[in-house]
Amino acid sequence: MSPETEELLRELAVNAESVCRHYLPAGRREGMYWLVGDLQNHPGRSLFVRLSGPTSGTGAAGKWTDAATGEHGDLLDIIRERTGITRFPDLLTEARTHLGRPVSLQPEVSRKPESKSRGDTREAAARLFAASVPISGTLAETYLRSRGITCSVPDAVLRFHPKCWYREEGARKAVPMPAMIAAVTDAAGRIHGVHRTWLAADGGGKADVRVPKRAMGLLIGNAVRIDPALDILVIGEGIETMLSIREAAPGLPVWAGLSSFHLGAVSLPESLQRLYIARDGDPAGERAAEKLSDRATAIGIAVQLLEPRLGDFNDDLRTDGPDALRRHLAEQIGPEDRHRIGI
Structure with missing residues (x-):
């Protein structure tokens, strides 16, 4: 990581609350944390961003953790998720713009594309999909039919898990619930994540929970x-x-x-x-x-x-x-x- 990028991360950390208010507006401040449901900006408390602390190292401002998925990262990860920016130089430009800094004309050294935690999340997503079953004859098929959808869907795309863990906002423990599981893949068909839709016990609709749909992975x-x-x-x-x-x-x-x-x-x-x-x-x-x-x-x-x-x-x-x-x-x-x- 270049010295300029490190300095930008430090400045973002100093302005962590401003970053959160702009990119995660559904959240709110509680004490020294910004609380929100997830990186998709759903209301809730599962994801928390530290707003104060040192600018780097243990307990640094700007570090975040999603208690529901185990993901964690920094403010650049939040900006990337919320804007859809994929090129690292463009991501730095977006961060500079938010901070009111002039845009650098010098090329940046590429950041490591994914942290270990995100790699682990992708692996967990792939394991969840592999543990799921084809939707034929399951509550997932019942759910889709309740939405007027009767066409067949490839097993490599959509599956069903009878006991997919769900943690409600503020709850200490997760509970198993039936869920429709969709594979999030790249052009080569590799699984990088999954999308989970938790279902009612009879499959007649989504589960009666605050956030019945969540994604994990990249x-x-x-x-x-x-x-x-x-x-x-x-x-x-x-x-x-x-x-x-x-x-x-x-x-x-x-x-x-x-x-x-x-x-x-x-x-x-x-x-x-x-x-x-x-x-x-x-x-x-x-x-x-x-x-x-x-x-x-x-x-x-x-x-x-x-x-x-x-x-x-x-x-x-x-x-x-x-x-x-x-x-x-x-x-x-x-x-x-x-x-x-x-x-």
Whole structure:
């Protein structure tokens, strides 16, 4: 790590509360810590950031731990997760901008890409997925059917675990609950993380807990790749949203980015020619779609936004049915791809 980067980390530590208020606004200060649900900025108390202490070493300001996942890191990790920035020089530029410092024109020595703790989390994610079972005949299948989704999903993408540990906010102990487990993979199919959706005991909906969905592992750049994608791809945030599109138009390859921040940073296939972005209507979703659209357009990929008729595409599917959703998609899909949805 260069001396300039070390100095930047020290300055971030001095301004730890400012960083937290900007990048984790759903949290709050309690004593010497900033408390928030997780790196995705959900409300809660599982993740805590130390706001005071030395600028480096044991007990340093800016160090954080997520008690629910065991992950830990520094303020640059938080900025990276919340912005979707993947290149380390760009990450430093973002940090300098937040601190009001001039942007350096000198190249930085690359930081080590992943700490041991993040590697361990990826390994834990892979073990959890390996311990899960195909969804056929499980509560995960029941849950998807309750959302109007009946299409088959590859076992390498989606599985079920009957006793996936969940720790509620403020609880000392985790409890086992049934969960739908999705693999978060890279272009080579390697698992870098998992997304967990805890389910009600009868599978008729999500579990009645404060945060029924959580991800673990390395999400930046990766996605839940439900289908192989070559020349075209449909991508959006939620798993249920993208499976709803697949239910109505199984000829369209779909991926789920899992959150607005991660959607904007997904690595796209080199062979991709046309990208359809299933946009969420909230401000964060609109910003993510714009960011991804700009990235794709800059490398020559044609981009088209897909808009649901109601709140999201799962609402459309459950309210209007797959045939009506297919017709709605056909109005937005380019003519060269309409044959893929049977229209």
